[in-house]
Amino acid sequence: MKKLLLGNAAVARGAYEAGARFVSSYPGTPSTEITEECVKFPEIWCEWAPNEKVACEASIGAAIAGTRALTCCKHVGLNVMADPVFTASYTGVNAGLVIAVADDPGMHSSQNEQDSRHYAKAAKLPMLEPSDSGECRDFTVLAYELSERFDTPVFLRLTTRVAHSQSLVELKEPAEPVKKPYVKDPAKYVMVPANAVKRHVVVEDRTAALAAYAEETPLNRVENNGSKTGVIAAGITWDYAKEALGDSADYLKLGMVYPLPEKKILDFCAAHETVYVLEELDPFIEEFCKAAGAKVIGKEAFSLLGEYTVNGIRSVVTGEAPEAPAVENGGIPVRPPVMCPGCPHRGTFFVLKKLGLTVAGDIGCYTLGAAPPLASIDTTVCMGASVSAAHGMIKALGPEAAKKTVSVIGDSTFIHSGITGLINTVYNKGAGTVIILDNSITGMTGHQDNPTTGRTIRGEATKQVDLAALCKAVGVDDVQVADPFDVKAFEQAVRRAAENPEVSVVIAQRPCALLKGVKYTGRARITDRCRTCGLCLKAGCPAIAVKDGKPVVDPAQCNGCGLCVNICPFGAIEKEEEA
Ligand SMILES: Cc1ncc(C[n+]2csc(CCOP(=O)(O)OP(=O)(O)O)c2C)c(N)n1
Incomplete structure (x- = not known):
């Protein structure tokens, strides 16, 4: 049977047909749907890991134990998983291991444009690159065969256009799940120097064998x-x-x-x-x-x-x-990304902008806090970098800077790699305020659960990381929880935290407006008490525009979150049903 499939869905189908039964990934555009499509096969164990390194290590463990495994990431995710990848090249696998990595030429949704093919050469691992969805399925199946034949993890490289385009895929009967016996073999799997020296020889021989295979393969x-x-x-x-x-x-x-x-x-x-x-x-x-x-x-x-x-x-x-081109830009209007109406991050950045703080930023929906009119973010480098960069800035600028420097980081990103930065700051007698933007989901990549949400990838209830308790456990004595839409209380919390000469944490807690459970009612309306001070416009809500010199609410865009009602100093904005 033939089916029209997204490249990413075809990779998932290939893994399923090849009998892979373990998938561990961390989301990242344009790779995320591979794992989300794997979830649709109930036979496959699927999980979101806290970061790519953990996902890769878990997949290595599953493969060594005898189950075909898959781990997926975007190009920058491969940087995070690089450490285990380079040594898994030495250990080899038992059952097949495929690492699907999706590059993003043109940076549709990425902070850089790195080329993952260099990793294949550097880690001495074979890399396949499909051109369409049919090949995504076929190459994934083949990648498992090559992984076991050459005893190596295999990279499957996609780019945005292949991952996110649809084309026909010939569906085949799934193979029986691969279950290879696990045999204890420290010389192969314990990479201490004495063993690794011998395994390096194996890696070079394998690369030569793969180069010979490259000459003859119909790929x-x-x-x-x-x-x-x-x-x-x-x-x-x-x-x-x-x-x-x-x-x-x-x-x-x-x-x-x-x-x-x-x-x-x-x-x-x-x-x-x-x-x-x-x-x-x-x-x-x-x-x-x-x-x-x-x-x-x-x-x-x-x-x-x-x-x-x-x-x-x-x-x-x-x-x-x-x-x-027939029309400039193909006739498509440019649509720069904006925070959604009702986004909880808007309240946070409204306050940070007002306080004129230096903000070490991170990667997530809140990166949009860099765009006008909020324009509050000073740096954005990679996931987790906010907390550690703020620490470095404060050490470089001196203790006075601690009062004026904060870092902002989402819940998923904090667990991914922010917690280590916080431990570093506490351990090295740092200062400053870390603002964790806890919107109860991994928002930017399309609503994936994470260890702070209390739900697994299949939506089942699980243990939930208590962010406040976690911060306290690593040595932060000053932890506050505040609602970023209660702008006055939130501002007070940030002011108080900034005065603390030691490290402090403010958890900005309000769920993403697009989560199913979040239901705001009514629409905002600007009354004739408006004095056109323009403060509501400074929040950058797409539902507030200016008409005839006065701010107006676009009812089609307003979701009734009420942030503007809280911001207006003259009580001029009210909710419709409260009028
Ligand atoms: C190393 C790496 N992995 C994955 C991504 C893709 N990515 C960008 S932001 C983000 C997480 C955002 O979630 P969160 O921190 O909770 O913030 P939110 O978007 O919900 O505001 C992810 C997974 C990335 N940019 N870098």
Whole structure:
């Protein structure tokens, strides 16, 4: 049977059909749906881990114990999981282990544009890269076979366009779940130096064997149309090249991007007058080709930045002027992300902006606190960096800075990697206020549960981390809980915390407005008591606009959260049903 599936759903289907029965991941766009789709197969144990490192380690454990396992992350998540990945390369697996990593060229939802293929080379692990959903399913199944045949974790690399596009997938009967016997083997699984020295030899031999496999596998195939122009491409750029150039070029389609097939590449280049390497982001394939002595055109003609397009490829290869888009930006209006109406973070940033604090930011919906009119955030680096960066800032600027410097971090991010920063601050006699924005969910990636929500990935009740108790347990004596929509009380809590010469924590507690259980009633209305002071506009709510010089509430957007009612110093905003 054929089915139209998202690339991510096809990876999940492939894992299911291959008999994988353990999936542990941390969400991250554009990879999140792989795990969410795995949940739909009741036979698979699925879990959200607190971060990617834990997810990967749990998956390594499952694979060593004999169950095929999958762990999924976005490109920056691979940085967090890198430590176990590099050594799992040495231990190898028992049952198959696949690491699905989704890169984000163009940074649709990421803080950088790193290229995960470098990890395959650095960790000496094979990497497959599908071009559409059909290949997502097929390559995942194959990745498990390769993982066991070569005794190695296998990377499956996606990019946003493959992960988030739909195409046809041939569904096959699922295999029996793989259950390999677990055999204690310290020489293989205990990576102390004496054992690791021997395993490194195995890794190098395996890489050589994989390089030989790359030459013969149909994953790397030549498509001959009798052209003098050749194109080497993998992933989505192969689809683009086919659409741009059709039969006017020959193709070397690479389904395996590490190790690369040197002989196949050299033969292909020798048979063509001009060869283009089409790859988004870094010249990973291009540098390999050039080092092998092949004459190819790559980044001298194509950008290191962002995504490629069909139009752009056609124009470079044919020399024709690029087709002008029918309408600017394809006729699609630009829609910068904004905090939703009713977002609890709005109350927090309204207060932080008012107090004029230096704010070390983090990654989550609250990163939008950097945008005007809230414009409160000073730094954003990576998940968890807020707490540790604020510590460094305060040490660098001196104790007075402690009164003016706070960090903001969401509940999921705090558990992911903020708690270690807080321990560091306490341990190293730091100061400053950590504001944990507890909206009871992992909001930014689309509402995943996490250890603070008290629910598992399947929505079952489980133990819930008590954030206040956790902060106290690591040595923070001053922990307050405050509602960011009660702006006066919240402001007081932050002011009081900032005065504390030691580390303090304020937990800004209010659930995400989009959670099922959150029901606000009525709509806000601006009455004739309004003195047009403009304070309500400073909250940046998309439901408040200016008409004829006066603020007005757009009833279609207002969800009745009441923040503006609390902000207005003249009591000029009221809820409709309370009028
Ligand atoms: C290392 C890493 N993993 C995953 C992500 C994707 N990501 C961005 S923010 C975020 C979590 C946001 O949840 P939370 O901290 O609770 O804040 P909220 O969005 O709910 O306000 C995730 C998983 C990332 N940017 N970096």
